[in-house]
Amino acid sequence: MxxxxxxxxxxxxxxxxxxxxxxxxxxxxxxxxxxxxxxxxxxxxxxxxxxxxxxxxxxxxxxxxxxVKEGPQRKKRKSEAVPVEExxxxxxxxxxxxxxxxxxxxxxxxxxxxxxxxxxxxxxxxxxxxxxxxxxxxxxxxxxxxxxxxxxxxxxxxxxxxxxxxxxxxxxxxxxxxxxxxxxxxxxxxxxxxxxxxxxxxxxxxxxxxxxxxxxxxxxxxxxxxxxxxxxxxxxxxxxxxxxxxxxxxxxxxxxxxxxxxxxxxxxxxxxxxxxxxxxxxxxxxxxxxxxxxxxxxxxxxxxxxxxxxxxxxxxxxxxxxxxxxxxxxxxxxxxxxxxxxxxxxxxxxxxxxxxRDVQTNLSLSMETAVSKVKTPIVGTKSRVLVPGLPGHQAPVKATTQGSEKRKKDSGNKEMSIAERLGEMDLSTASASKGAKAPKGTAALQTDSFAVLLVQGLESHDATILNKIFQTRKDTVIKKTVARLPLPAVLPLVEELTRRLQGHPFTAVLMVQWLKAVLMHHTSYLASLPDLVSQLGLLYHMIESRVKMFHKLSKLHGKLYLLMTQVATTDGAIAATEVDHTAKLVYEEESSDEEEASGDEGLPGNDSDNWEEDDEEEKMEEDGEDEEEGKMEEDKDEEGRTDSKANGEEDTERGNESEEE
Structure with a gap:
């Protein structure tokens, strides 16, 4: 329509x-x-x-x-019967x-x-x-x-x-x-x-x-x-x-x-x-x-x-x-x-x-189609108006005699066709360094030939040209190509990208790069179009339908992340409670007799009926040990006293000897 x-x-x-x-x-x-x-x-x-x-x-x-039956309804009387509407x-x-x-x-x-x-x-x-x-x-x-x-x-x-x-x-x-x-x-x-x-x-x-x-x-x-x-x-x-x-x-x-x-x-x-x-x-x-x-x-x-x-x-x-x-x-x-x-x-x-009629189609977008006030510039008689043309069709001519003579000699040669340009166009050579010079025998492409070919492909609807150009993955090449496009070719490019975005998701990834570059460079031109809503409505609704599932997936991803973190924390708590209580190192003191005696008390081999006799025997043993320790201490004191007496006698004898001397 x-x-x-x-x-x-x-x-x-x-x-x-x-x-x-x-x-x-x-x-x-x-x-x-x-x-x-x-x-x-x-x-x-x-x-x-x-x-x-x-x-x-x-x-x-x-x-x-x-x-159409719309759910269960109660039976009506004959007086309430209404003719069924189709x-x-x-x-x-x-x-x-x-x-x-x-x-x-x-x-x-x-x-x-x-x-x-x-x-x-x-x-x-x-x-x-x-x-x-x-x-x-x-x-x-x-x-x-x-x-x-x-x-x-x-x-x-x-x-x-x-x-x-x-x-x-x-x-x-x-x-x-x-x-x-x-x-x-x-x-x-x-x-x-x-x-x-x-x-x-x-x-x-x-x-x-x-x-x-x-x-x-x-x-x-x-x-x-x-x-x-x-x-x-x-x-x-x-x-x-x-x-x-x-x-x-x-x-x-x-x-x-x-x-x-x-x-x-x-x-x-x-x-x-x-x-x-x-x-x-x-x-x-x-x-x-x-x-x-x-x-x-x-x-x-x-x-x-x-x-x-x-x-x-x-x-x-x-x-x-x-x-x-x-x-x-x-x-x-x-x-x-x-x-x-x-x-x-x-x-x-x-x-x-x-x-x-006053028709305002908003397409669920809060967009105001206000008419912008444009001021017509005052043009002088000697001024020249530059029309936005297509770069690359007419290369600048140098004002040198040698260059003009060479052009006259080479004017008999035929120009390269689009198919020959496509055959010689290689992405690796296009992204070569600026300082590297091409050999003299080969016909090098101009820097803006991508834009020229893109416009020609959009005008002729040639799928081979567009497929070759849209296979470009390098961001710099895409940005430069879109920046050199003339304004009348921007909207056909957006329509072609929209048509290709409806295909397989793998091809849509490449088209998103081109669409991003177009919106970065030509948003001001697109915003000046009066019927932008109707022309970009398909693109908006297609992106909305593609992204509608993303919100649900992001919510599901967040819930799964919470579940995984809870599972990880519970696993960590279980691992912390299951600590190995076996001693890695046991240190024993030299006087371990008492510890061994006391350690034998809690053994399961002892009878619980004879616990009073065991206590009395233990008390008797402890009293005997205390008496032996007391005797040992008295013997030690006596020995010390005898030793001190002997030492004192020796000292007095030595002192007497020295006095006599």
Missing amino acids: AADGGSSAPQLPCVFSPKCRQYLALCAQDGRLRVWNTDSKTLHQEYVPSAHLSATCICIAWGPCRT KADLLAMGTAAGTVLIYSTAKGALHCTLDGGHSGGVNCVQWHPEDCLLYSGSDDTYIAEWDLQTGKTRSKWKADRAAVTSLCVSPDGKLLLSAGQVIKMWNLDTKEVYRRFTGHSTAVTTLCFATTRPPDSNGLYFLSGAAHDRLLSVWQVREDGKDKNSVVSFTLTDEPRHIDLVTSSSKEEAVRLAVVCKDGQLHLFEHFLNGPCKKPLSPSCSVQLADTRDSPAPIPLLAAALGADSRSVLLAYGNHLQPVMERAEINTAERHVCLT
């Missing part, structure tokens, strides 16, 4: 729920399914498929309304991996996954109006009929030579329209082709029955729209089989993206049609289908939205649903990540209606 960046943007699935139009289901660029409540204009549910980054959702279809519940989503996901809005979770039916991406899904059957068309040129009760395919048949791009089941559930290169009408009972319709040169993206009449009465009509086609063709299923050409065509301003119509049951009832085109405009038609019409029909009313700025910009419409009244229309506009829903009254008497 226009909101997603022109013709190269993929068609993002977006559809209202049947009957009451209470919900709007859409898948944005980040692969998440969001169900918005159109009454309260709030996000009702959000579901992230397990393979939302690798296998994105291609198509969405609401199932028929059914009664609500829209099941959503079928076809993915690029070939699987079909069935999501239940009543449960708020995935109901089942239909797998094994297709070998290519599922381009279209369509519900049967009565039975619990689902039809899916794929790139593998097959149509599969699924039974939701068993979750398996009931039948599968080849529908076309090319991919099946669109499906539609008739209101009575007996016919099926499929479109690849040719529109075919199948009989669902026999799975045989009922009619063929040719007229589109591109892939058919839209099929829709316009009437509920049986095909035998020449009153069955259906619509078809194709890619890059500004017409909606109306086909009549005739009884005689002469229905090779379309009978009516509706003119549009661009390729149809979303269609809503009110079918007619008779010739006197007109078909009301609301078509949202790729350019974001809404076209309303009202026509009586009663045969061929040669002139293409222009819309009775065209609606466009614009914002309330001084220089208003168009607001793209995403989807529209017709109300009970011809004037009331339910609109969804703005961005896929956060659409705005409104029930508007449109004056269909005017051919062109422009509605002004």
